[in-house]
Amino acid sequence: MITIDYQSKLPLYEQIAERFQTLILRGVLPPDRQMPSVRSLAVELSINPNTIQKAYSFLEQQGYIYSVKGRGNYVSDITALAEQKKKNILKEAERLLSCGKEMGVSRSEYSAVLDRLYGKEDNSDDRTEKP
């Protein structure tokens, strides 16, 4: 379920946290599902338990999981959090796309990307899609 890329420049604990974030956001790990214990995951990944602990603290701090003393860590209900995440992505996208525009990327090049993602049916005017 969790894979580590030792060549990545991201610290291990962030990689682990990020992976869990995705799993939680996608609903693979539903609310109140128990997280694997720090120790078992440490053994499974052959990683120092401190690192797992750090990843879990990180996730808890961000609201993805909550910890119950003596029992373990559990997945939070993240409906609100997901909305937040969506906004972050839109903001990040704006920054990236703007950066590309500066480099000479045309609107149609971006539209082509959207076409690939969402299908092509309605690409000449998408204003009718807006609520």
Added chain:
Amino acid sequence: MITIDYQSKLPLYEQIAERFQTLILRGVLPPDRQMPSVRSLAVELSINPNTIQKAYSFLEQQGYIYSVKGRGNYVSDITALAEQKKKNILKEAERLLSCGKEMGVSRSEYSAVLDRLYGKEDNSDDRTEKP
């Protein structure tokens, strides 16, 4: 021309290099323009010359500048590099946008971003977008 953010978690040398990348990619610093000397920039920014040197080495390694011993550092001709960079941005955009789609971002939300960047009048042809 160069500003330092001491709050940023990015190392100084990367901040400096990144800033110059932008200036070079935007054409503010044209090919063969001499870069500020290591020492003068170090004084101007109140930063150790070694750190500037590191930033310049970094830029050289990436092909943004070239160095002539005893003379100084000069901006490279980065037309090929810029093309490459554009492709990278498109690829990165695809990844990010796809990630957003997974989170429930609709095409129209992305289109709204594009509208904001390129103007709204005409989204099938982008040559007339700039006011």
Added chain:
Amino acid sequence: MITIDYQSKLPLYEQIAERFQTLILRGVLPPDRQMPSVRSLAVELSINPNTIQKAYSFLEQQGYIYSVKGRGNYVSDITALAEQKKKNILKEAERLLSCGKEMGVSRSEYSAVLDRLYGKEDNSDDRTEKP
């Protein structure tokens, strides 16, 4: 394993990097083998850790090693790199040999060099050359 030539005009960090390149390309240091730590090697060679760090950064930039923060530096899988290196050598050889031809070096003089390297018995097929 690593020797320094203080007479050489090559910078220390390049000497060190080059030495490791050879060891890695020859397979003496196999993929994922941990490199000596920056500090331990610095002590062993009586060289400043910064210089070792620079050598390692150099190797990383060239793809010979990868670094895991807090853990150490490790040898990369360089099969692709080795192929590339082989091509570079052939290209360089062509340039050098051509330069020699211009100076009057005959084909037989070059063949003699090859004979010395690969053995003399059979120069149309080299699969049986090694004793």
Added chain:
Amino acid sequence: MITIDYQSKLPLYEQIAERFQTLILRGVLPPDRQMPSVRSLAVELSINPNTIQKAYSFLEQQGYIYSVKGRGNYVSDITALAEQKKKNILKEAERLLSCGKEMGVSRSEYSAVLDRLYGKEDNSDDRTEKP
């Protein structure tokens, strides 16, 4: 006649000296031909005269040219020198080819290079060429 590559990592004076070496070794500049004056060449290349002077001293030290006080610099008779250069190239070739062998370059790959340089008529046995 002389071209400068400011992107090269070789110092200017070496680039200039090397270029003259080639011209002299190839006989383009025959023995006793007068070299361009330091000043005129400096102007022509838009380079500091000191640098030209350094290149000429370098050439003189290696025996490629000789200087006559108050008159200028002249090309030496370099027949002996050419022989020396040839030997150097053969030695360098041996080192490079050996390095390639270590990387897995086969004799036939090298033979192919020789074929390209000298033509293919006699590549199965070149021992009859030897004096």
Added chain:
DNA sequence: GTGGTCTAGACCACA
């Protein structure tokens, strides 16, 4: 312990 960054300061080759 491990790598990464940064400063202060020195020395060198080159132009």
Added chain:
DNA sequence: GTGGTCTAGACCACA
């Protein structure tokens, strides 16, 4: 003056 290398020494994040 210009870049490049190196040492000594400090501090930080990460494992």
